[in-house]
Amino acid sequence: MSYLPLIVGFGGYNAAGRSSGHQSYQRMILESLSDADRAQTLNSLAQLMGVPDAPEDTVIKGTLVRRIGSEFFDVNKAPVGKEVTLKASKDSPNSFIIATKDLPDFIPDTWQIEPVHTESRYSRVTFSQEEKLLLSAQTTMPVQSAGQLPQGFDPGAHYRSQHHPRGLQMSILGASDAVKSVGIDWQTIADSVSPDAISVYSSSVMSQLDQNGFGGMMGARMRACRATSKQLAMGLNTMPADFINAYVLGSVGATAGVTGACATFLYNLRFAVDEIRSGRRKVAVVGASEAPILPEVMDGYSAMSALATDADLLKLEGLPSGVLPDHRRASRPFGPNCGFTLAESSQYVVLMADDLAMELGAQVFGAVPGVYVNADGYKKSISAPGAGNYITMAKAVALGRSLLGEDAIKHRSFVQAHGSSTPHNRVTESRIFDEVAKGFGIQHWPVAAVKAYLGHSLGPASGDQMAASLGVFAKGILPGIKTIDAVADDIFSSRLNISNKDNELGVDNAAVAFLNSKGFGGNNATATVLSPNVVAGYLEKRHGKASMSSYRNKLSQTTEKSAAYLAEADAGNLNPIYDFGAGLIDEDKIKITADAITIPGYSKPIALGDNEGYSDF
Structure with a gap:
C-alpha cells in the first residue's frame, strides 16, 4: 500500500514575509486582494517589521527585492x-x-x-x-539588489540565538512556523507514532558563510583573528536539520541534509515523499534555509556573470551611468533580463501520511504524490542547463495525468517556473515547458515565477514556490510576473500563458501545480503538488464517508488552534520553539530487547526485526 504524503503545515520567512497563513503569498498578489485582506496582510507585515503604525508605503517598500540595506553592509563601502x-x-x-x-x-x-x-x-x-x-x-559593490527579509525583521531577536549564523536562526524560526501552523501539539503527533517514524530533511547549499560559521573560520587567519570553537560545527550545511532535531522537535528519528544546488528543497522533499509513501515514515519536516547576502558570496556569483549588476540593469532601462536602477525590478524572469538576484529564505513543510492525518484530524493544504530528479548527462559547461529537466517535467505531468486525468492537466494545472531571470534560463526553461505542453496537448499553460518578487534563495527556492502554490490553491490567484513589461522575444511561449498581471484561475481551476527547479551541475527536479480540494475527494474514496465524518469532527479543533497561532504571529508574537538543553535523554534508562528499543521520554518503542523486504533468506 502507498500512503499519500499530505502537507499538514507549512511556514517560513522570505522577502515577502511569513509563509504560514499565506502572508508572503498575499504580499505578492497585494493588488488583487480585497480591501480587508490587503489591510490584514500589510498590518501583519508591519508587526513583523517592528513598525506597527507604519504607513502602507513603508511596508511595501520594505519588502520583496530591493536595494541591499545597511543591516547587511553598505553597498557603497x-x-x-x-x-x-x-x-x-x-x-x-x-x-x-x-x-x-x-x-x-x-x-x-x-x-x-x-x-x-x-x-x-x-x-x-x-x-x-x-x-x-x-x-x-x-x-562599491557592482550588484546592489537582493531579496531580503522584511526590513527591520531580525530572526535572531526572537530567541536566544547567541553565536548562531543567520541561516540557522532562520531555520529555527521557519521550522517553528511550519510546526505551529499544523494546529496539533507536536507532542501529540510524536506520541502517535514510533520515534523512528518521524524524519527531518533540511540543508543549505552554501553552508553558513557569515562570521559565525565558515566565513569567520576561513577568514580568521587573514584577518588576524582566532577561529572559535563554534564556527566549524555551525558552518556545516547539514546544520538546518540538526538544529531542528535538537532544539525544535527533540527528534530521534531519521535525518538527513540533502543538497542539489538550486533544487535542494525538492531533493529533501523527494526523500521525505518516498519515505512516507512507502510507509517507512509517518511524519516528515522538510525544508531548507539560506542566508547568502554576503559580499563574498556575491563576488563568487558575479565572477560567473550570473548576477544582475547595476550597470547592466541601467542598460536594460536605457538609463545613463551614475544613477540608480530600479532595484525593485532587478529580477525579471522570462523578460529582457541580465542575471539573477540573490535572496535569503527559510521554508518548511510538515508532511504526514494520509492515514495518520485522518486519525489526528490534521489540516490538508495539499499533497505531494511524487518528486522527480534527473541529471543532464554529458555536459560541456557544468553550469549550463541540459536534458534532465525535460525528463523531470514530463514525469511530473504524466503523474498528474495518471492521478487526475487529461482534463485536469490541460485546464486545471499551472507551473511554478524556476525562472531565475537569466537570458539563458528564459530560453531553455520556456522551451522545456512548451515541448512538454505540446506532448500532453496543453494550450495556454499558466506559468508563474515568484523569483520576480523574492529573488533566488538558492536551496529554499522551491520552498518559496511551494508556499506560493499553497496560496494559489487557497485563493485561486496565480501571481503575475510584474517586474517585466512583456515577455522576451526569444522565449518559447506558443503554448504558455506568461503574464505580468495576476491570473485569477479560481480555486476550482487550481487542481495541480508543477514545481520546477534547475540547479548548477545538472541538478534538475520537478514536483507534482495536488490541491486540498483534489485530496479531499481522494481521502473520502480511500477511507470512506464514516471515516471522513470522524475526521471532520477532529479537524475543527485543529483549525481553531492553528488560527490562534496565526493571530499571534500576525501580531508579531512569533515565539519560536527553541528548547535548548530541555528533555535530555538519560541514556542509562534506554532499554533494549530482541524485539524493541525503548527511549525514555518517548511514548512508543522502536520495533526491531524488520527484514527490509528480504523474505527469501
Whole structure:
C-alpha cells in the first residue's frame, strides 16, 4: 500500500514575509486582494517589521527585492582587502613604525628592526626592497539588489540565538512556523507514532558563510583573528536539520541534509515523499534555509556573470551611468533580463501520511504524490542547463495525468517556473515547458515565477514556490510576473500563458501545480503538488464517508488552534520553539530487547526485526 504524503503545515520567512497563513503569498498578489485582506496582510507585515503604525508605503517598500540595506553592509563601502606595494631599494630604503607586539613571528631577512626612541612598545621596520602589504579598505559593490527579509525583521531577536549564523536562526524560526501552523501539539503527533517514524530533511547549499560559521573560520587567519570553537560545527550545511532535531522537535528519528544546488528543497522533499509513501515514515519536516547576502558570496556569483549588476540593469532601462536602477525590478524572469538576484529564505513543510492525518484530524493544504530528479548527462559547461529537466517535467505531468486525468492537466494545472531571470534560463526553461505542453496537448499553460518578487534563495527556492502554490490553491490567484513589461522575444511561449498581471484561475481551476527547479551541475527536479480540494475527494474514496465524518469532527479543533497561532504571529508574537538543553535523554534508562528499543521520554518503542523486504533468506 502507498500512503499519500499530505502537507499538514507549512511556514517560513522570505522577502515577502511569513509563509504560514499565506502572508508572503498575499504580499505578492497585494493588488488583487480585497480591501480587508490587503489591510490584514500589510498590518501583519508591519508587526513583523517592528513598525506597527507604519504607513502602507513603508511596508511595501520594505519588502520583496530591493536595494541591499545597511543591516547587511553598505553597498557603497563594502569591506575589501587591498594589496599595496611599498617601494624601497638598497640605495633608497624605506621604513614604517609598528607596535612591537604586532611584529610577525618570523622576521623577513630584508627587515631591520629597531626600537623607537626608548619605548619598546613600538618598533621601526626598515626594508631595502619592495614589500607588499594587505590593507583593509572599502569598495562599491557592482550588484546592489537582493531579496531580503522584511526590513527591520531580525530572526535572531526572537530567541536566544547567541553565536548562531543567520541561516540557522532562520531555520529555527521557519521550522517553528511550519510546526505551529499544523494546529496539533507536536507532542501529540510524536506520541502517535514510533520515534523512528518521524524524519527531518533540511540543508543549505552554501553552508553558513557569515562570521559565525565558515566565513569567520576561513577568514580568521587573514584577518588576524582566532577561529572559535563554534564556527566549524555551525558552518556545516547539514546544520538546518540538526538544529531542528535538537532544539525544535527533540527528534530521534531519521535525518538527513540533502543538497542539489538550486533544487535542494525538492531533493529533501523527494526523500521525505518516498519515505512516507512507502510507509517507512509517518511524519516528515522538510525544508531548507539560506542566508547568502554576503559580499563574498556575491563576488563568487558575479565572477560567473550570473548576477544582475547595476550597470547592466541601467542598460536594460536605457538609463545613463551614475544613477540608480530600479532595484525593485532587478529580477525579471522570462523578460529582457541580465542575471539573477540573490535572496535569503527559510521554508518548511510538515508532511504526514494520509492515514495518520485522518486519525489526528490534521489540516490538508495539499499533497505531494511524487518528486522527480534527473541529471543532464554529458555536459560541456557544468553550469549550463541540459536534458534532465525535460525528463523531470514530463514525469511530473504524466503523474498528474495518471492521478487526475487529461482534463485536469490541460485546464486545471499551472507551473511554478524556476525562472531565475537569466537570458539563458528564459530560453531553455520556456522551451522545456512548451515541448512538454505540446506532448500532453496543453494550450495556454499558466506559468508563474515568484523569483520576480523574492529573488533566488538558492536551496529554499522551491520552498518559496511551494508556499506560493499553497496560496494559489487557497485563493485561486496565480501571481503575475510584474517586474517585466512583456515577455522576451526569444522565449518559447506558443503554448504558455506568461503574464505580468495576476491570473485569477479560481480555486476550482487550481487542481495541480508543477514545481520546477534547475540547479548548477545538472541538478534538475520537478514536483507534482495536488490541491486540498483534489485530496479531499481522494481521502473520502480511500477511507470512506464514516471515516471522513470522524475526521471532520477532529479537524475543527485543529483549525481553531492553528488560527490562534496565526493571530499571534500576525501580531508579531512569533515565539519560536527553541528548547535548548530541555528533555535530555538519560541514556542509562534506554532499554533494549530482541524485539524493541525503548527511549525514555518517548511514548512508543522502536520495533526491531524488520527484514527490509528480504523474505527469501
